[in-house]
Amino acid sequence: MKLVLAALLATAALPAYAQSNAELEVKLAQLQHRADLLKDLDAIENLQAAYGYYLDKGLWGEVADLFTATGSFEYGQRGVYIGKDHIRRALLLLGPEGQQKGWLNEHMQLQPIITVAPDGLTAKARWRGMVQLARPNQNGQWGEGTYENDYAKERGVWKIAKLHFYVTGFTDYDLGWTKSAIPAEGPSALLPPDRPPTEVYRSYPGVYIPPFDYVHPVTGKPIPVTPPADSVLGRK
Known part of the structure; x- marks a missing residue:
């Protein structure tokens, strides 16, 4: 820099x-x-990278503290959780808090395209997330998805205002993508979300491309996305 x-x-x-x-x-x-x-740009990239590292190790309090007071968290089809307290509880759906023997919860933050507003107070970014999961006495899983996030600068500090991880798909580690497709989990009855899923879609083998928040870098035009009719089930 x-x-x-x-x-x-x-x-x-x-x-x-x-x-x-x-x-x-x-x-x-x-x-x-x-x-x-x-x-x-540099601060937002570091912010999102920190999210990935904290998520990997089950540091739910540290993850929640990356969000604004009214920030939202949406993972796949689980629904939308709003506010730091609700976000921290929602993260328990991914596993216990803190490192656990036999648990693997890797969420890699890749391919950032970050767009900062001209006033430098808000930003949007698209990321790719690669996921590796392991649980005691269960088969491992591979996963992949796309983040479409919003950020806000509060008193000179960048925070996550909206995190939305669109699940492309999950598969059994041993069987692989050609033989296994694990459906995306829906809203929890134990820890219900504040709002239903923003968009209801089918993950792999279904096809769904989250809308792009940025225009084409060469043509300057919006990027059209027309998924198969049976992949999008609704939008809230």
């Missing part, structure tokens, strides 16, 4: 002899704005 900032400032300084003070001030303000947005 420091090298990027130094390069931007050096570029601004080169033609300084031919520019007025007003022009320089405008250019420096623009460069400062770009530098601030780059720092925001």
